[in-house]
Amino acid sequence: MKIYHCGNCSYPVYFENVVCSNCGFWLGYNSQQDQMVALTPGQSSWQPYGDTTATFMYCGNHAYQACNWLIPQDDATGLCVACDLNRTVPNLGDPVQLNEWQELEAAKHRLVYALLRIGLPVQDKMTYPEHGLAFDFLADQPGQDRVMTGHDEGLITLNVEEADPAKREANRVQLHEKYRTLVGHFRHEVGHYYWDELVASNPTLLADFRQLFGDERADYGQALQKHYKEGAPADWESRFISTYATSHPWEDWAETWAHYLHLLDLLESAHAFGLQVDPPGMPELTMQARADFDPYADRDMDRILSTAVPITFAVNSINRGMGRPDLYPFVLNGPVREKLAFINRVVSSAPVTLAS
Numbered sequence: 523m524k525i526y527h528c529g530n531c532s533y534p535v536y537f538e539n540v541v542c543s544n545c546g547f548w549l550g551y552n553s554q555q556d557q558m559v560a561l562t563p564g565q566s567s568w569q570p571y572g573d574t575t576a577t578f579m580y581c582g583n584h585a586y587q588a589c590n591w592l593i594p595q596d597d598a599t600g601l602c603v604a605c606d607l608n609r610t611v612p613n614l615g616d617p618v619q620l621n622e623w624q625e626l627e628a629a630k631h632r633l634v635y636a637l638l639r640i641g642l643p644v645q646d647k648m649t650y651p652e653h654g655l656a657f658d659f660l661a662d663q664p665g666q667d668r669v670m671t672g673h674d675e676g677l678i679t680l681n682v683e684e685a686d687p688a689k690r691e692a693n694r695v696q697l698h699e700k701y702r703t704l705v706g707h708f709r710h711e712v713g714h715y716y717w718d719e720l721v722a723s724n725p726t727l728l729a730d731f732r733q734l735f736g737d738e739r740a741d742y743g744q745a746l747q748k749h750y751k752e753g754a755p756a757d758w759e760s761r762f763i764s765t766y767a768t769s770h771p772w773e774d775w776a777e778t779w780a781h782y783l784h785l786l787d788l789l790e791s792a793h794a795f796g797l798q799v800d801p802p803g804m805p806e807l808t809m810q811a812r813a814d815f816d817p818y819a820d821r822d823m824d825r826i827l828s829t830a831v832p833i834t835f836a837v838n839s840i841n842r843g844m845g846r847p848d849l850y851p852f853v854l855n856g857p858v859r860e861k862l863a864f865i866n867r868v869v870s871s872a873p874v875t876l877a878s
């Protein structure tokens with residue numbers, strides 16, 4: 523993600539800030555202009571600092587400290603484009619669930635930011651029942667089946683418990699995963715949605731998909747059962763991005779799609795900070811990289827990969843020095859690079875809007 527600045531004092535602020543830590547101004551994110559706006563309170567709305575002509579409201583979820591996005595004063599739902607996607611939120615009267623939901627919202631807002639930056643259609647399922655996207659954030663209830671995280675025809679369900687870091691880490695260890703985060707869940711699940719919308723209905727893309735990822739008509743339930751029983755094939759690291767990607771072509775797509783979004787975000791941050799790596803004594807070009815382009819605007823997959831690999835190696839090394847897990851604990855092998863290039867092609871040809 524890029525570096526945002528307070529609209530009053532220009533101090534750098536995080537995407538989630540609601541107050542500038544330097545000057546104390548209220549802040550809100552204008553998703554249409556991709557700007558962090560410093561706000562002065564009016565009678566019933568907020569005005570951008572230094573601009574008396576515009577007025578905004580905070581998204582309704584600002585009241586729950588779950589959103590800092592701005593909406594027009596006459597917005598029909600009272601929620602921003604990211605919060606409009608919520609079909610169900612957990613019991614906000616329960617302080618634990620409220621806290622878990624706030625964590626989930628932070629990750630979801632980063633997802634929606636990326637989708638908007640790419641130019642993918644972001645349409646809520648309540649308004650567009652056939653082709654829209656929606657989220658159910660649910661907590662387990664006593665005496666009922668556990669809430670399973672997953673995607674089904676545009677509806678993404680997340681168990682809010684996943685926002686508890688101790689439980690998430692326990693799940694990660696149990697499933698032998700190298701990486702498990704909330705933003706990773708969102709990036710993965712939304713990949714299933716866009717596969718349905720962008721690939722399934724396009725015979726040319728579907729044929730190319732099957733060449734790279736395999737035939738998705740293989741029985742999904744059986745494939746997952748086999749995966750959990752037998753694990754990944756021994757040579758998975760030469761063909762897939764993760765063990766879970768080996769379970770079924772749909773999961774390979776969703777895992778690789780998540781990495782596409784990981785890499786764009788990672789390189790946007792690197793670009794924003796002007797990162798470059800050029801370690802002395804290394805053979806030329808193997809570890810040199812300069813993040814001097816906006817990966818959302820200039821989506822050249824070869825350039826993205828050749829820049830990301832040295833930078834992730836550098837950041838992984840810094841993390842190891844701090845006793846932290848690798849920032850990016852993955853190897854981008856040849857077949858994965860081809861799959862990423864295909865995903866780049868799919869998103870680059872995506873329509874601006876989907877039918878209702």
Ligand SMILES: [Zn+2]
Pocket residue numbers: 528529530531532533542543544545546547
């Ligand atoms: Zn400020």
Ligand SMILES: [Zn+2]
Pocket residue numbers: 581582583584588589590591601602603604605606
């Ligand atoms: Zn919102």
Ligand SMILES: [Zn+2]
Pocket residue numbers: 710711714772773776
């Ligand atoms: Zn999946």
